[in-house]
Amino acid sequence: xxxxxxxxxxxxxxxxxxxxxxxxxxxxxxxxxxxxxxxxxxxxxxxxxxxxxxxxxxxxxxxxxxxxxxxxxxxxxxxxxxxxxxxxxxxxxxxxxxxxxxxxxxxxxxxxxxxxxx
Numbered sequence: 765x766x767x768x769x770x771x772x773x774x775x776x777x778x779x780x781x782x783x784x785x786x787x788x789x790x791x792x793x794x795x796x797x798x799x800x801x802x803x804x805x806x807x808x809x810x811x812x813x814x815x816x817x818x819x820x821x822x823x824x825x826x827x828x829x830x831x832x833x834x835x836x837x838x839x840x841x842x843x844x845x846x847x848x849x850x851x852x853x854x855x856x857x858x859x860x861x862x863x864x865x866x867x868x869x870x871x872x873x874x875x876x877x878x879x880x881x882x
Contacts, residue, residue, distance in 0.1 A: 775870050778806035778827070780816060789859040796863060802827070807870040812855065814840070817847040828869040836880035851875030 774797040779787055787798040799806050802823040809820045809829045817829045828850035833840065841852045850869040853862060854877050865875045 775808060775866060776804055776806040777866055778802060778804070778809040778820075780809055780811045780820060786810075786859075790863065790866075792859075793863045796866060808850070808866045810866075814843050814847050814849070817844065817849045821848050828872075830865060830869055830875060833880065841876050841880060845874065851877075852880050853877045854879060 774795050776797050776799045777790060778799055778801070779790075782800075790796050790798050802809070802820070805824060806827055809824075809827050810832055811817065811820060811829060812832050814831060817831065820827060820829050829848070831844045831849050831852050832855040833852060834855050836852070844852045851865065851874050853865045853875060857877065857879075861877075865877070868875050
């Protein structure tokens, strides 16, 4: 969505690593703006690695970090939360569900996709 049509209170989201296809899909949400770096002070960062959580929080301790995954294995959600992450969500689920998870994480909620709970 063009910046001129976004609400003044759009949620800034960082994709680490960058994912152009996901950036386009999230950018269609009226209240989400995908940013290129942590310098833009994103509210939420999305990553695919538990190991990246600490680095992202080191850059911006106020940023909420969600880990994207294709499937769950025992202990993954606990590892994400122990690393300081805000939650664990499906990488390939509907973009509307991901956008909702981003919104919830930005409000301080812990977000674990029900399909990933073991």
